[in-house]
Amino acid sequence: MTSVALERMSVSLDGVRVVSELSLDVEPGQWVGLIGPNGAGKTTVLRAVAGLVEYEGRLDVFHDEVAALSRREVARRIALVPQNPVIPPDMTVLEYVLLGRTPHVSYLGSPGDGDLGACRSALGRLDAAHLADRRLGSLSGGERQRAVLARAIAQEAPLVLLDEPTTALDVGAQQQVLELVAGLRANGNLTVLSAMHDLTVAGQYADRLVLLDGGREIASGQPAEVLTETLIARHYGASVLVVSDPEAGIAVVPLRPRLEAEEHVG
Amino acid sequence: MIASSRARRGLTAAAGLSLGWAVIGALVLGGALLVGFAVGPVDLGVGAIVREILSHVPFLGVKSPLDDTEQAIFWQLRAPRVVLGALVGAMLASAGAGYQGVFRNPLADPYLLGAAAGAGLGATLVIAYANDSGASRELRPLAAFVGATAGVAAAYAIGRSVGGRTTASLILAGVTVASFLTAVQTFVQQRNTDTVQQVYAWILGQLETSGWREVAIALPYMAVSWAVLLVHGRLLDVLAVGDEEAASLGVSVSRVRLLVLGAATLGTAVAVALSGLIAFVGIIVPHAIRLVAGTSYRVVMPLSIMFGGAFLVLADVLARTVTSPAELPIGVVTAFFGAPFFALLLRTTRVAGP
Numbered sequence: 001m002t003s004v005a006l007e008r009m010s011v012s013l014d015g016v017r018v019v020s021e022l023s024l025d026v027e028p029g030q031w032v033g034l035i036g037p038n039g040a041g042k043t044t045v046l047r048a049v050a051g052l053v054e055y056e057g058r059l060d061v062f063h064d065e066v067a068a069l070s071r072r073e074v075a076r077r078i079a080l081v082p083q084n085p086v087i088p089p090d091m092t093v094l095e096y097v098l099l100g101r102t103p104h105v106s107y108l109g110s111p112g113d114g115d116l117g118a119c120r121s122a123l124g125r126l127d128a129a130h131l132a133d134r135r136l137g138s139l140s141g142g143e144r145q146r147a148v149l150a151r152a153i154a155q156e157a158p159l160v161l162l163d164e165p166t167t168a169l170d171v172g173a174q175q176q177v178l179e180l181v182a183g184l185r186a187n188g189n190l191t192v193l194s195a196m197h198d199l200t201v202a203g204q205y206a207d208r209l210v211l212l213d214g215g216r217e218i219a220s221g222q223p224a225e226v227l228t229e230t231l232i233a234r235h236y237g238a239s240v241l242v243v244s245d246p247e248a249g250i251a252v253v254p255l256r257p258r259l260e261a262e263e264h265v266g
Numbered sequence: 267m268i269a270s271s272r273a274r275r276g277l278t279a280a281a282g283l284s285l286g287w288a289v290i291g292a293l294v295l296g297g298a299l300l301v302g303f304a305v306g307p308v309d310l311g312v313g314a315i316v317r318e319i320l321s322h323v324p325f326l327g328v329k330s331p332l333d334d335t336e337q338a339i340f341w342q343l344r345a346p347r348v349v350l351g352a353l354v355g356a357m358l359a360s361a362g363a364g365y366q367g368v369f370r371n372p373l374a375d376p377y378l379l380g381a382a383a384g385a386g387l388g389a390t391l392v393i394a395y396a397n398d399s400g401a402s403r404e405l406r407p408l409a410a411f412v413g414a415t416a417g418v419a420a421a422y423a424i425g426r427s428v429g430g431r432t433t434a435s436l437i438l439a440g441v442t443v444a445s446f447l448t449a450v451q452t453f454v455q456q457r458n459t460d461t462v463q464q465v466y467a468w469i470l471g472q473l474e475t476s477g478w479r480e481v482a483i484a485l486p487y488m489a490v491s492w493a494v495l496l497v498h499g500r501l502l503d504v505l506a507v508g509d510e511e512a513a514s515l516g517v518s519v520s521r522v523r524l525l526v527l528g529a530a531t532l533g534t535a536v537a538v539a540l541s542g543l544i545a546f547v548g549i550i551v552p553h554a555i556r557l558v559a560g561t562s563y564r565v566v567m568p569l570s571i572m573f574g575g576a577f578l579v580l581a582d583v584l585a586r587t588v589t590s591p592a593e594l595p596i597g598v599v600t601a602f603f604g605a606p607f608f609a610l611l612l613r614t615t616r617v618a619g620p
Binding site for chain 2: 047050051052071072073074075076078079080082085086088090091095096099100102103105107108110111155
C-alpha cells in the first residue's frame with residue numbers, strides 16, 4: 001500500500017520539460033522531502049501530485065490515477081500548502097480554515113456544525129484557537145502559516161503536500177511549524193511530501209530525501225545518503241560542510257568559497 | 267462575554283447570512299418600497315397604501331381606503347415603477363458582487379467592465395433598427411445579453427493580455443472597451459435620428475414602465491440569475507484564495523467562473539435593456555455591505571439583492587422629486603452619489619490586486 005506512486009512521470013510546461021521520468025513511492029505515514037536547486041522541478045512535482053498540471057506517465061494517489069479523479073475527490077485525498085498562499089486580508093482565520101472543508105460540502109450545501117468542529121479542532125491542534133476571529137491581514141508570518149496549515153488539516157486529507165512551508169519565517173517560527181507537522185504525523189497516519197529549501201531542516205525532519213536537478217532524480221534515500229558534500233557541491237554549486245551527529249542529526253553548513261574570501265581580504 | 271461573542275461569530279461564519287442581517291435587509295427594502303409607493307404627484311398616504319396592499323391579502327378583512335382612480339394610479343403607475351426599480355437595483359448590485367467575486371477585484375462592476383456598454387449597444391441596435399416591430403421591448407434583453415457578454419469577454423481578454431489580472435489593468439481594459447462600445451453606440455444613434463430621442467432618454471437611465479409589462483419581462487431572467495448567484499456564494503469565497511488553491515480545495519474553478527459570469531451578465535443585460543445605463547450601483551452597494559456585514563459572499567450576495575433594491579428605489583424617489591414636475595434620469599442620481607464614493611474606494615483599495 002503506497003500513498004503516492006510515481007512511475008516515469010514527466011511534466012512539460014509551455015513546451016519545456018521540467019520533470020523527466022521521475023519514479024517515486026511514498027509509503028503511508030512517511031515524510032519524504034524533495035530537495036534540489038531552484039528550478040529543479042520540486043514545486044512542479046507537488047503540483048502534478050495535486051492534480052493541478054498535466055503529466056505523462058503514471059501518478060497514483062492511494063491507488064487511483066490522479067488525472068482520473070474528480071477535483072473534489074483529489075481534494076479529499078490531498079491537501080496542498082502552497083509556497084506563497086494567497087491571503088485575503090479581510091477574511092477571518094476561521095472563515096479561511098473553513099475553506100478547507102470545501103471538498104466535504106455538497107455543491108448546493110453550506111458548511112454545518114461538523115465542518116465548524118473540524119476547523120476548531122484543527123486550530124486547537126496548532127495552538128491557534130485564539131486566532132479564530134482575527135483577520136488574516138493582521139497576523140504575523142508565523143501565525144499566518146499556522147492558519148494555512150490549519151486549513152490543510154481541516155481538509156482531513158491523508159496526504160499533505162508542503163511547498164517550502166517555512167520560507168520567510170524566522171528560525172523559531174520555522175521550528176514551531178515543522179514540529180507541528182511532525183506532531184500531526186505522530187498522531188495520525190498522515191503522509192507528507194514536501195519541497196524544502198533548507199537542507200538542514202530537510203535532513204532533520206524528513207524520513208527520506210529525493211534530490212532533483214533539472215527535473216531528474218539524482219539521488220534518493222536516507223538523509224545521510226543524500227546530503228553529501230559532493231552531491232551538494234555538484235548540484236547546488238555550493239561549498240558546504242555536512243556535520244553529522246548521532247543525536248542532533250545532520251546539519252548542512254554553508255562555507256564561504258576560499259578564493260572569493262581571499263579576494264575580499266586581499 | 268468575549269467567549270460568547272466569539273462563538274456567535276464562529277456560527278455566522280459557518281451559517282452565512284445571520285438572521286439579524288436578513289431582518290434588517292428586509293426592513294430596509296420594505297421601508298424603501300413604501301417610500302417609493304408614497305411619493306408622487308398624487309398624495310396617497312403611506313397608511314392608505316399599506317391598507318390597500320393588505321386588502322388584497324385574503325382572510326385579513328382589511329378594506330381599502332383608496333377610490334378607483336387612486337387604486338389605478340397605485341397599481342398601474344406607481345407600484346410597477348417602484349418594483350421595477352427594486353428589481354433593477356437588486357440585479358445590478360448582486361451582479362456587481364458576482365463580478366467582484368469572479369475577478370477577485372473589489373472595483374469590478376457591470377458598468378466599469380464594459381458589460382453595461384455592450385448591453386447598451388445591443389439594445390440601441392434593437393431600438394434603431396427594429397423599433398417598428400412589436401417585439402422591440404422583448405428583443406432588447408436578448409440583444410443586450412449578447413452585447414454584454416462580448417463586452418465582458420473583451421475587457422477580460424484585454425486586461426489579461428496587458429498585465430495579468432491586477433485590479434488596475436482589468437478596470438482600465440473595461441473602461442477602454444466601454445469607451446469603444448459607447449462610440450459605436452453613439453454612431454448608430456446619430457445615424458438613426460428618428461429614434462435618437464428614445465435612445466438618449468434610455469441611455470441616461472430611466473425607469474419607464476407601462477403597467478407590469480417590464481416587471482414581467484425582467485422577472486424570469488433575474489430569477490435565474492439570482493438562483494445561480496446565491497448558490498455560488500460559498501464557492502466565490504473559495505475563489506478568494508486564487509485559482510490554483512481553489513482547485514486544490516476541490517473547486518472546478520472554470521465552471522464556477524463561467525456560471526457566475528453568465529448569470530451576472532444575463533442579469534445586467536436585462537437590467538440595462540429595461541432601464542438604461544445606471545452606473546455605480548453594482549460597486550457601492552456590495553462594498554458598503556462588506557464594510558458593515560462581512561466579506562463572505564454568502565452574506566454579500568443576499569444583502570446586495572435587498573440593499574441594492576432599496577438603494578435604487580430611493581434614488582428613483584430623488585430622481586422623481588428633485589426637479590419635480592420634471593424628472594431627472596436616475597443614472598444621474600446614482601452617478602452623483604456613486605462617483606465620489608468610488609473615488610473614496612479607489613483611495614482605500616490595495617491597487618496591487620490579487
